[in-house]
Amino acid sequence: MTDPFENALAWFRAAPSRWYNSAKKDVSAAAEWIWEVLQGDFNDNQSTAQVATGTVISMIPFVDQICDVRDVVANCRKIHGEPKETWHWVALVLTLIGLSPTLGSLFKGCGKVVFASLRKATHTASNVPQIAKALDAGIIQLNRFLARPEVVKTLRALKIDNPYKYLANKFRALAAQINVAKLLQAFDEARKAAASLLGLVKRWGGAALAERAGRLLQIIDGVRRQADAQLAKAIKPVQDYLNKLARRLDIEAAAAHQARLNVRNPHAFIRTSADAEKAAFDHALPPYADKRPTLANDPLIDPPDEKAGWTSTEPSAARGRHPLDNAFNTFSTIDPITIPPGTTLYRVLDPLSSDNSICWMTKQEFDLLKSKDDWRRRFAVWTHWNSNGEYVTYVVPPGPGLNVWEGVTASQRLKGTDYVLEGGARQIVIDPAHLDRKHMGPRRPTNWGYDDLDRHTSMIGVPTLTNNWYEKK
Template identity: 55%
Template sequence: MSATWDDLENALGWFRAAPSRWLQSARQDLSAAAEWIWVVLQGDFAEDQTTAQVITGTVISMIPLVDQVCDVRDLIANCKKINEDSTNKWAWVALVLTLIGLFPTLGSLAKGCLKILFAYGRKAVFNAGRQALDSDMWQATRPYVEHGLAKLNDHLARPEVRRALSALRIDQPYRYLAEQTRNVAAQLQVSRLTSAMDSALGPARQLLGMVKRWGGTDLARRANHTLQVLDGVRGQADRALAQAIKPVQDWLGRLAQRLDVEHRLNYRAQTNALNPHHFHRFSLDAEIEELRKSWPDWVAVGKGAKYRPLREAPEVPPGHFDISANAPRPLREAFKTFHTVHADVLPPGTVLYRVLDPKSNDNSLCWMTKAEFDQLLSKPEWRQKFAVWRHWNHNGEFVTYTVPPGEGLRVWRGTTASQRLNDQQGRPVLANEQGDLYWLDGGAEQIVVNPADLKRQHLGPRQFTGWGYDEGDIQVDLVGVPILQHNWYEAN
């Protein structure tokens, strides 16, 4: 870990502000520096949306040592989990997902992108439970992979990353990442994994050595214990990692297939165009930046919701599906999208409408009646009445679903609740110094269905809304008009 103290100070500051004692001492209080290093190294990759998890590689490599500190943090967190129960195969699987992100054969671009997906894979391993993982690791981790893909999409949309893609002449990043994932799976062997582990143990020992030398007795004791944990896990690694390779190889194969699907979703809009980069969703950060410059009429600014979201989920009638906090995904907490709600059964022949963009799933949960759809005259009106932020859905298309013959379709219906704009950590975004927030009013009647109840043969063709694709890098002209194509999510 050869770099100046200034580099390390900058790297630590990227994770957490320096302790006040360090600043007040004019950077002379080494015990404060030891405390700073120790606190940064305790970062756990299992926490939601940690820095090391969502922005890696291509961007942070511009700051010396940040990527190495990320690796050390993840390695320490992994080894702590293994130390709790070294017989837990899935803790070793998580370690493999950490170590393959360190393979030197991965270029900086691929490493930065794949670390995002591997981080969400690790989160899944420690949250899904052994029984679910033993049954089907891919299925158990899939919701986390989808969150990781959303973060990857944001990462690929960053100007720095786009410049890197251009310089490397990578015109189809998802296909490229799928190929890199398959290459990693083929290279998995114990010797490569332990070599990667040793490459991270060096910086870890240096950083913890600083904590031991500069910290007080208690801090030195804890740093020494962490070093013992790291060495203990390394001593078991040759045997335990061998048993974790096969499930990781299978998982990587499924991940590569999922990246292939993402490639097809992003490039299906090509028609007689050379190398078009079509449709990258407007990111949350970009939307916040645009609003702070000037917010459009369809965005309200104020301190409260016009249609307050429900605080409690409704009681579930017999035979109906749940939308409470205990419901399975994607229905979990769907009640919060309502201001008022009641259960209903739509009779056969009822036609529902869903506004979507080229990447949206056809069979998702949010729909509207034909009457509501026919009243919509513009994209801003749709966004305002149905409370849809730009980074959620770029629209441009719609699809219909006709309730088939039989007992009807069970749904929840009611007034759409107002939606507040939150940042990546779920905190409200301030609109001004007076404490006002950004809101979408809501107020239209929305329909929530259980996607599992929908049958593909009763889905109508995708059609243009006539509102355009101006928010998503799609060029609507004779060369770049997207192909209207279904995107039906098939649960495995």
């Protein structure tokens, strides 16, 4: 074998010790090495980082060829088990359209990232996969991939300032160009490469290994015989997915470059959505969340009694919508208290958050937080509510003190799921109208970073650590 080929194999699997220990490099060990590499399938438990890293690796010469063969082998195994399942053929189409050398390494790499989520969904059940869920998961993967230094360097070299817009146009064009003839050509190239690798296995390996290699090649050939008819059925779902993906990328492109009037411009800072958060949890549950049917701290069902001097926590049609409407159900216990003058309160926020909003905590609670995970778990804060990264302080001014609602934070359940944030910390809810801007401190970093859910948040041009006092119009 050539050195580049050996190096490519090494990305997937360490060479057997017999390969190194033999003066002549034991060819039977090489056969086993190649065979094990070709057994790689679609790992349903890969982290976002693993997918992004694997995609970068797959852009390396020789390595990309082995990646392509390995992926086609995985598709053929799935189809062999359920030959009439259309969604297995959809997964094969997604693999094949990524094999074209005309796509360019950047677009090919981005395609592999976003296709991975849908391809995985097609293999988890015989039901029609949830396209929206797969799109959300794919965008999360894509954001991580685009943030890698080597990809950023490539984008800069190609003068692509909005990769989402660039990719949206590319995916639309790709959807229009897919046809059976091109897919079969890609399949035949992959089959040729697989036959070459399996030929080495058969020549260098023992009889048992040669027999297994022969059976695998028969599986690939069996899929090829069905491909003309089955690929034709799979093209339409793939085109629909590509067009939906392009529309989603249009939204991402607009969000990344949108202008906001009459407010600070946070540039590229964007909170995730609830759907994207759920998709990320389905992929890998973060340490601050649990999956359970019950709650550790049940939310209050009824609001507390009215108390003079404290803003109501109960909705009122007569009052209209108020900042504290329904705030009571973020509590498991709640009491009206007065915080004495000179007390420092803390609020965790992100660049889009208002300084003078309702959610606060004492210094004692803030000092107990050792990480972002602690904060999200103990104060039950979803990523789509608050992306964190900064905090602000407020010193209760001289006078009668500050009337607030205080109690144990209730557990939060992500709507329609068993995903739960535990709660349990003691939180404070304040009427923003009771806050005096002169006693608000400057923003400071939490030192937890701005990234969430394996998503890299670009802070280039974002006005961080800038106070944002909301003035009611």
